[in-house]
Amino acid sequence: MMKEKLKFLVIDTSDENLTSVTFYNSGKVYLKNSTEERGHIKNLMPLIRDVLFENSISISDLDFIAVVEGPGSWTGLRIGFATVKVLCLINNLKLIVINNFDVFQKNFENKNNSTEIVILINSSNLNYYYRYILKGSGEYADGIGSIKTLEEKFPKIEKINFIRPNLNEYINLAIEKFEHKRFQNVDSAEPYYISTGDIKSNFTKAKV
Amino acid sequence: MIILGIETSCDDTSISIVRNGNEVLSNIVWNQNKTHEIYGGIVPELGARRHLQVINLVIKEALDKASISFQDIDAVAVNNQKGLIRSLVVGVSAAKALAYSLNIPLIPVHHIEGHIYSNLIENKNLTFPHICLTVSGGHNLLVIVNNHFEYEIIGNTLDDAAGEVLDKVARFLGLGFPGGPVIDRLSKDGDRKKFHFPRPMIEESNFDFSFSGLKTAVTRKVQQLADSETSYELNNLLASFQEAVVETLAEKTINACKKHNLKQISVVGGVSANSRLRELFIEKSSKNGLEVFFPSLSFTTDNAAMIACLGYYKYKNHSLGNLDLEVHSNLGL
Numbered sequence: 364m365m366k367e368k369l370k371f372l373v374i375d376t377s378d379e380n381l382t383s384v385t386f387y388n389s390g391k392v393y394l395k396n397s398t399e400e401r402g403h404i405k406n407l408m409p410l411i412r413d414v415l416f417e418n419s420i421s422i423s424d425l426d427f428i429a430v431v432e433g434p435g436s437w438t439g440l441r442i443g444f445a446t447v448k449v450l451c452l453i454n455n456l457k458l459i460v461i462n463n464f465d466v467f468q469k470n471f472e473n474k475n476n477s478t479e480i481v482i483l484i485n486s487s488n489l490n491y492y493y494r495y496i497l498k499g500s501g502e503y504a505d506g507i508g509s510i511k512t513l514e515e516k517f518p519k520i521e522k523i524n525f526i527r528p529n530l531n532e533y534i535n536l537a538i539e540k541f542e543h544k545r546f547q548n549v550d551s552a553e554p555y556y557i558s559t560g561d562i563k564s565n566f567t568k569a570k571v
Numbered sequence: 572m573i574i575l576g577i578e579t580s581c582d583d584t585s586i587s588i589v590r591n592g593n594e595v596l597s598n599i600v601w602n603q604n605k606t607h608e609i610y611g612g613i614v615p616e617l618g619a620r621r622h623l624q625v626i627n628l629v630i631k632e633a634l635d636k637a638s639i640s641f642q643d644i645d646a647v648a649v650n651n652q653k654g655l656i657r658s659l660v661v662g663v664s665a666a667k668a669l670a671y672s673l674n675i676p677l678i679p680v681h682h683i684e685g686h687i688y689s690n691l692i693e694n695k696n697l698t699f700p701h702i703c704l705t706v707s708g709g710h711n712l713l714v715i716v717n718n719h720f721e722y723e724i725i726g727n728t729l730d731d732a733a734g735e736v737l738d739k740v741a742r743f744l745g746l747g748f749p750g751g752p753v754i755d756r757l758s759k760d761g762d763r764k765k766f767h768f769p770r771p772m773i774e775e776s777n778f779d780f781s782f783s784g785l786k787t788a789v790t791r792k793v794q795q796l797a798d799s800e801t802s803y804e805l806n807n808l809l810a811s812f813q814e815a816v817v818e819t820l821a822e823k824t825i826n827a828c829k830k831h832n833l834k835q836i837s838v839v840g841g842v843s844a845n846s847r848l849r850e851l852f853i854e855k856s857s858k859n860g861l862e863v864f865f866p867s868l869s870f871t872t873d874n875a876a877m878i879a880c881l882g883y884y885k886y887k888n889h890s891l892g893n894l895d896l897e898v899h900s901n902l903g904l
Contacts (some may be wrong), residue, residue, distance in 0.1 A: 404660045407669040409896040422672060436639070437616070438657050441623050445664035452627050453641050453672040550627040 366390075366538050370409065370420065372428045373533050376443035377435025377463060379487075384410040386418055387534055393418055394530065396556045411446070421448040422450065427457040427546070429537040433555040434463060434484055434505070440554035452548045455493045458539045458547045464494040464505065472498060474518040475524075481517050489545055492557050507557050572645045574886070575633070575669065576879025579626075579662030580654025580682050581709065582618045586761045587630045587875035588637035588644075591890075592690050592764045592883030596637035598869060598876040600709035604749065610724055613659065619662030626665050644669070646676040648882020652902040653682035653709075659898040667894050670787050678882040679743035679892040682873075682904055685708050686839040687722075688884070689877035691869040694837075697864045701757055702833045704824045707840035707872075708749070710879045713778045714904070716837070719884050722904050725827060732815050733757075734842045736782040740789050741811060744805070744856050754809050754846030763847075766792060768815040806817050810847075817848040836863040844871040887896060 373385040382403045383396035395414050397406040411428040415422055430447045433440050451458045467482045478498050486507055493554060496503045508516065540546075573596075578585040604623045607613050624658045631632075634640065636808040649666035651659060670677035686705050690697055711733050731739065734751055736814055739820055741750020746757075768788050771781045789812045793801050803807070806842030824836055843865055855865040 404663060405895050405897050407664070408671055412671055412894055438619070438660060441619060441657065442660050442664050445623055445661045446668050447627060448627050449625075449630070449665045453631065453669065467668060511826035550631075551624070553623055556620075 368540070369426050369541065370415070370539065371426050371473060371537060373431070373530075373537055373539070374411070374443050374447055375409060375533070376439040376463060377431045377433050377497070379439060382410060382416045383438075384404045386414045386432070387533065387537075388418060388420070388552055390529065392478070392534065399413055399562055401439075403436075403439045406452060407446055407501060410411070411450075422456075423425070423454045425454075425456055427537075427541060429459040429461055429533075429540075429553075430457040432460040432462055434507075434557045435488070436469060436487075436504065437554065444552060444554055448549055457541075458552055459537055459545065460547045460555075461536050461540070463528070464484045464492075466528060466536055468496060468503070469536065470529070470532050472496065474504075479517070479519065481513070481520055485548040498502065505557055572883065572886070573639065573643055574646050574648050574879040574882045575630075575644045576680070576877070576882055577623045577647065577649040577662040577666050577684070578682070578873055578875040578878045579658050580650050581658060581873060582613050582621075583873045584622045584625050584629050584662075585873060585875035585878075586633035587638060587782060587879045589692075589876055589879035589883065590631050592880050595692060595876045596639065597633045597635075598874055599629050599633045599636065600869075600874055602816035607747045609623050609703060609771045611748050612738070613655075615657055615715045615841070618655060619661060621789045621882045622658055622661040627712050631667070635723040641669075644673060644675060646670075646678055646882065646886050647673075648678040648680050648878050648885065649896075650685060650878050651679045651683045651896055654900065656814070656898055656900050659900075661700060663896060667896065671894060676886060677892045677894065679895060679896055680878055680885060681763060683712065683901065684720075684722075685877040685881050686710075687714065687716060688881040689839050689866040689874070690864050690875060692880050693867060694864045696838055696862070697835060700833060701832065701835035701837050702828050703826060703837040703839060704820060704843075705840045706733050706838065706842040708732060708738055708751075710795070710840065711782075712904075713824060715831060715833065720888065720890075722792060724778065725831070726823065728780040728782065730781050730783035731786065731802040733780070733782055733820060734836070734840070736786045737813075737816065738849055739786055739868045743790055743802075744793065744809075749841075749842060751845060753840060754813050755847065756808035757806050758813045761806030763814035764809035765804070766845035768792075768812055770815055772820045773819055773821070773822050778823055780819065782816065782819075782821065785812070785819075801883065813847055817845060820848065821851045823858055824852070824862065825855050829859070834861055836861055838863065838865055839871070844868050845864050880884050
């Protein structure tokens with residue numbers, strides 16, 4: 364299907380303080396969100412209902428639903444996944460998952476000259492989820508740690524750039540996955556949980 | 572009217588399809604005991620992950636077993652009022668997605684109220700008012716049920732619930748998790764008069780419970796015995812301990828019935844599956860001219876049939892929820 368004709372939702376509940384529902388319709392983007400702290404359970408389904416209603420779209424008219432898999436708030440992610448899994452099951456919709464790190468990496472890697480990049484995303488208790496990228500190697504490692512741990516792990520990091528996620532990058536990644544038919548099995552889908560672990564044992568072949 | 576019930580308060584993922592409040596077309600319970608037994612108790616984060624892993628499969632199995640499709644469902648009932656928050660949100664999210672997609676009512680219900688209604692699924696002779704003992708690992712209440720949705724709580728546990736103390740003693744003795752069924756089984760070969768353990772608060776005129784001291788009495792007794800003796804006396808120890816728990820529950824419930832001039836007793840919750848508890852309640856009720864009712868074993872532990880049954884009466888009472896429904900870990904009845 365041509366990207367100009369696609370209709371889909373992007374659901375993001377990975378941030379403890381944000382519940383966001385984006386509707387993409389043939390190149391146009393419609394966003395609705397709530398910034399209520401830990402308000403995912405209360406706000407997600409009403410946001411989905413309102414977004415579809417305000418665009419006069421029935422859920423069964425969607426081509427797929429994309430959900431952010433994390434890393435992020437575990438409970439928030441589970442609310443997003445439980446909602447989306449059942450919506451997809453009943454309405455026979457395809458499911459696409461989007462990793463926060465993949466979005467940042469795709470955007471940031473090409474615009475930066477460093478050979479090593481560390482992406483940080485806020486976690487709880489002053490910890491950060493991190494992705495360490497060896498540029499050009501196609502390899503990365505994901506983990507979680509405090510600033511002190513990260514300073515020890517990555518002593519060569521010199522510069523910190525603060526970047527904000529751009530909604531278009533989530534949409535573009537969703538479309539790219541749709542075009543490559545990289546769908547997630549609806550029944551077995553679950554969030555991307557990161558627990559503490561050793562960076563060396565965490566190296567994974569790049570998937571982005 | 573067909574209601575799909577959802578129950579994910581703790582470690583069981585359950586979906587049930589119930590017609591007209593008492594015809595159970597399916598009641599699927601995905602038990603997580605294997606996941607948690609190595610930890611000797613429920614690990615909330617693991618429980619929540621398991622709920623999410625299996626939720627779609629359990630929904631599909633419940634529909635298949637009931638031989639219905641999504642379009643046949645008239646309403647969705649879900650427990651959103653007692654349990655572990657991270658487990659409850661999985662069930663409530665699923666319930667909202669169902670209610671929205673199928674454009675059907677969403678009915679929020681209370682977990683303990685669900686247990687009270689578990690005895691109304693099959694027992695047509697259980698009427699109002701009656702006294703209800705809810706007893707499990709998470710709750711231990713004596714409630715006068717005056718009518719639908721009219722409750723008067725006359726007794727509560729001051730510390731551990733009866734099911735919790737059974738689990739804790741079983742864990743202390745290395746018997747695994749959950750402890751209730753193991754203690755029930757091993758006690759059958761034991762002498763329940765071999766050791767005397769206290770019947771906590773049995774002489775008091777109120778209807779509250781306290782099992783923490785009983786747990787301490789059992790652990791002290793075990794510490795006094797040599798290892799070989801504990802092993803030799805294990806069944807006797809368990810039978811004596813179990814007798815103290817169930818006799819306390821039965822005495823207090825019978826006394827409450829007498830004081831409030833009620834003739835029917837309903838015993839619900841996981842511990843109501845205990846065989847000695849049933850035996851003793853029947854014996855004591857009969858002696859006192861009272862009637863006692865128990866749910867079928869499959870409706871004693873956490874299950875969604877009771878949620879759907881209660882949902883039916885809530886629907887008739889127009890007690891419906893909206894898509895902005897929230898969850899509560901410990902809301903009162």
